[in-house]
Amino acid sequence: MKKLTQREEMAYSTIARFEVELEQAKVGVWIKCSDRLPEYNQNVLVCFETVLKTQQITTAELNHQKRCSDPASTDFDEIWYVTVGRGHKIKPTHWQPLPAPPTE
Template sequence: MSGWIKCSDRLPSEGQQVICTGFLYDNRGRGRYVSPSTYHDDVFYGYVDEDDDERLPGDAGEMHKPTHWMPFPAPPTE
């Protein structure tokens, strides 16, 4: 099992930090994005580096039509 959860099956808890994925601007030909995100008010918000000219999908960090998400893995213990 990959750990990915379909957004249509279940959504994260409010404020949960996750990894989400979807197709760029709902166009499979443009490729899939994968981004760390926070789920808030029914929206996945990605992390945008204000100094970076290449932004994540979504002008204000809102992820464009995510299809799947997964919890972050546990951090290393060593």
């Protein structure tokens, strides 16, 4: 078997990564938050564990918030906010894109 060049290995690695991302972008596929996060301010479906240790599904947005009031600070925390109801903070384990709205 022929040994791949560094350029060929990088190309195969890039293709494999894109195939995984394409598969994960499909609606209905849960993505672990530890693997990848959605874009900021994108409304997505999330799954999180409640204080009673049950799983719950809702919609939420990932935002970033400064850790301190210093305008020069570049330290941010990533915070999820529920987009339905009171907008409380949650810590999801998984997320997925929302399906397209109905056309009829």
